[in-house]
Amino acid sequence: MEAVLNKAEAIKLLEIDPWLKPFEYDIGLRMDRYSAVKRALLGDAPNLKAIANGHLFFGFHPADGGWYYREWAPGAQALNLIGDFNEWNTKAHPLNKKENGCWEIFIPGEDALAHMSRVKVRVKANGISRDRIPLYIKRIDKDSGTGDFAGQIWQPPEPFRWTDGDFYVDHSRPLFIYEAHVGMSQEKEGIGTFKEFTDNMLCRVKANGYNTIQLMAVMEHPYYGSFGYQVSNFFAVSSWMGTPDDLKELINTAHSMGITVLLDLVHSHSVKNFAEGINEFDGTEYQFFHSGSRGDHPAWDSKLFNYGKHEVIHFLLSNIKFWLEEYHFDGFRFDGITSMLYKHHGLGVAFDNYKKYFSMDTDLDAVTYLQFANELIREVRPDAVTIAEDMSGMPGMCLPIEYGGIGFDYRLAMGVPDFWISTLRKCSDEEWSMHRMWHELTTRRAGEKNIGYAESHDQAMVGDKTIIFWLADKEMYWHMAKGDNSLHIDRAISLHKLIRFITMTLAGEGYLNFMGNEFGHPEWIDFPREGNGWSYKYARRQWSLAENRNLKYEYLYAFDRDMISFAKSYNIPGTGYATNLWIDERDKIMAYSKSGVVFLFNFNPSTSFTQFGIPVEEEGEYRVVFDTDDKRFGGQSRIARDIVYRTTRLPEKGDKPGIIIYSPSRTALALEKV
Template identity: 35%
Template structure:
């Protein structure tokens, strides 16, 4: 926090913005790597020096830093664990660790701790102050003048503006504006200059209690007889003491004072002088000799009086009773900026005036006609504000994620709302068996066709779907159904729009972004953040915390890490050589931002889940930050979906490589425990792409001679691809909305190229109600999710892939007590196919892709569902099963009975 914002934090915001009236200084104490405990302190002393002083170390005699010398910290720890030897990358990690320490030291020079670094939303932007006013703070280092313009309360943007030297432009470029509530006609100003109002409660004691009554009550109930006289005149007590020491005509100058006797002599003289004094109500004190050289006398209070004093309550509650309630405030004042008011921030720069949508705005309405947007002040009255009902579900050990886009979630050819999503999609997700939803396109974006990835306002939910309270209801209802809620967060780049976004925010520089070519994405036309600027870190880290605190979000998928990690934005060939991850194209500042983000999120919100979307498989994505990693909980395996797309669209089935399939799905064994797998997500069907269903079913002509055969092929591959992708590796599985039942069409947002049509920007939920192929595919996906829920497939260890046959196109693997067998051959069926198993016993089919209820042929009969192992070594295992294996089918067997040989 800057010096200006720090002053304002303590002077202008004595209470938090939720109006519970708890002192802001009562922060939660949190623990970060490198800090034992971070406590709020107003001292200007460096927090690191404070910590060393507490431990008994002398910060002035600080030893030379050695990378990895901190307790439990090893900058190259994950390389050692993985037995990787690469001097250049190890040196890169050590240098990055040192740079991170320097960055934290710089942060602590401007912020009290890392927690406050992520709390910018508490002071930046528009906030209600308890002293009948609204305060606005913004950061624009290139502006010379700052004001607000809008449709609120006749407020003057020129008289109450922030100018240099007047509420603005401190050393860090902050501007501060006060919007006083307007006194209603006929009302008189408050007697107290700092009269405070409780804007949440209708009435409290302050509505009927005057300041005189409060003072009288304090006199009667708090002060003891004889004590209250000293509050009349604050000089009376020291004057009385001086008179007792030196008499009424005591010395007036230092020269007249002369030599002062030692404390023991003065004490004995005072004791003799007052030995016959009558009893008094003042606290009794005495002194004793404790044997110390520095001062032989210590003041000791009477124990009875001490206990009585500790039991006293401070007079603060009496003063608090002067706070008035909401109805009293509305009766006397018109709010400085009423709920729903539209406003923009005005900057006067050396190049002329500018109007911008505030960077920290929490609700924005982009103008569809191309006119400049407004921020909307969102402060509904308490009776209208959303009230949370449900707690977040317990974090599971494995994730079944249903990826959604609210706008296209309806069947109608229009933009769906948060309320539509609650009514139509959430019950479907619960029925389908997923335990989390991941929302894309939630933050405000001007252009709908960008899917929400070109964010313009990072703190605002998109107004095209509803209000902030509508989104709170969506999250709350999801929690009530037992679903976690994740956001696909876009901190890798930002929209280039200047009228509503952050680009050239103050007109004179690139505040939030790099200047020159580095500040622009090479292919997407977006702006690239300058992660080395503390204010950018303040903005982005606070944004993450904002979504968790304000909307109770359970986790984030960090979108397109490759765009931010490399100056070439990830558009380069990667061979897996570690040199590619530590060369001149790597953005170290972006890496340090991700480390800070994971450290702060996991410290403030221990149950938070962070997922990395990175096609380059940057080393250490999911390793602890204390061991040189980036600290993510999971990462998304992007290569699996690209492989399936290539096979389906370009490769005949007879040429599919089973070795390539399994190596792509399993990936690097060291990282398999952290993978989130998906067969296809929204990327496969947006902006000209095709969904798998469109590839498999799109060319089939109804009533053609081979239509039934082609449908059977498409359904079979659709189920098999999902089964093996979900179960072969990883701790998570992701599916995009509608793909679970083979949605027949791709997604295409309205844009100029399709004449702004909504025909493909929706989901055909009606297909499920009509039965047939789509319902069959949904039943299979539902049972696949049930299989994971009942058998905990995703939570089990790395699979034993013991059978990969290129000729027969068969893959078999063991995961826990489950045996998976997949026959991808387009024509060959096997009556008794041998695969190895660990345990001798009886195995029963618990999932079969060829069942008729899933749209299959039902070739395996009921009496074949239980198979007994044979004592014969196959696939390097002691026992084997001989199972029926029709073409393009997959089965899951479970060991139900162990046979002792």
């Protein structure tokens, strides 16, 4: 124990957050576990990149004079490859058992397995034979007549030609992330494709100023309505939306436009399915997952990986390397981190003190795996980006591993959308707390970067509401025409702009928006299911609303585009913390400075202040460079852009230097020093 304590004393995480001092031993234990498991995994290999090659050995690989097919199935009694190439003969192509639970067959003939051949493997275990999909298959084919899923050989005669060799992620610029689901990205009542996204959406993302897209539901999932979070085949591109080459074309084109592409990576759990997934592939429940109740997620009805098993670590690390190298993804948003980190999965737990991060409920194996994942990603792509979806606030999540951290670049500021929804649900406009708003938008762990967002896909699902729907509700159906004067809609549009603007400027070192929310897409997301007659009506994006010059959606669309442009011009998210200049709880006013820009927000529902004094840090002359009241954004153009404001002393605010300016109700403005 003494050696661990001495090691922990040198961990920089403790210097960054002194509140962790009582948990010195726990953090030392974290680092000892990381070092010991890494030594065992590597053996004589120089690094994780050298061993994360399962996808290069297992699965289907052309070779001189034929094809190799290999699987890892230690609990199986027999494996037989079947497919249309052998007329689904269950005895023609038996695999031979090798060392360490590996199985192998060489199929002579370079044309023995043709491109797009359908294949399965019959696995005999415990005396029972099941037809399964190969673990490392790159594509799944669903028979439109029978609904039967099978693996599909993907080996086109002409390999895809990449042209993005000089693309890299510039970490000096903030991320403006466009979270997107390819299938529901089109206006048609059906499933959008990778090709349609490339043709119709990338130009939209670029024009709106976003420099990063975060693609959901890319990994194969049998149930479309799972939003891609019930993954069945970890090396396969979602067959719902196109082919592997279609996805490569999307990413290659995005790179040519200067757009970073992140994969929404699901390593937190796996679908239970036998026919489509990896569950009990070799006949044992413990091949990939924990045994017994620990292997089942009580809320998601899915299987939970055993991160303490070296073969599982190898499988998942190889998966990461595969997506980076095969598809040129620029990084990952890791889904469900909280569920991974704790044996209780964060369900019903309030993380209100540090003891809850370092208890018997913490899964140290998962912590170690996440450290390995981040280390491997940097070895393969030093410029890659990693984002953690963790609602618990685990200390060190976004600090380097050598500091005692877990190694992510960013964490999602998940408390921010929760704050906004709670405020909209529970508080009248007069009850909004400026101090609580400042606290929720600015409080984060020292040295750890956040992606701020007001809402993501989570808030758009059936059972919840988007911000615009909380604000406008059914009035959106009747009063969004520009000629329709509705105080209810005016309020909704004004607050929608204020919420997004203050979130973007305060809540993180990057910013995220879910597609369509930027213009206040109406209603919710409801995927086809029995309860809605298998309709796609609510699983699409109605871009025509934003582009209709007669509707008020155009105001919000223009505002979002100009807000992003303004933020990039002044590097707003990229400059860290803001300075609180003034908060007035009674009048619902907040002022702060960031990146040399002074911001003034008036959340008052009825009062405009004709002579409001804003304290500033530097004396001089100021002018308005951006405001939410512009007519192009559905405002009343009450804020002058052509006036230069000279500082004066503000006796009512401690005789601080400041400027006197008109602050209309429910508006925000930004000033720069001339």
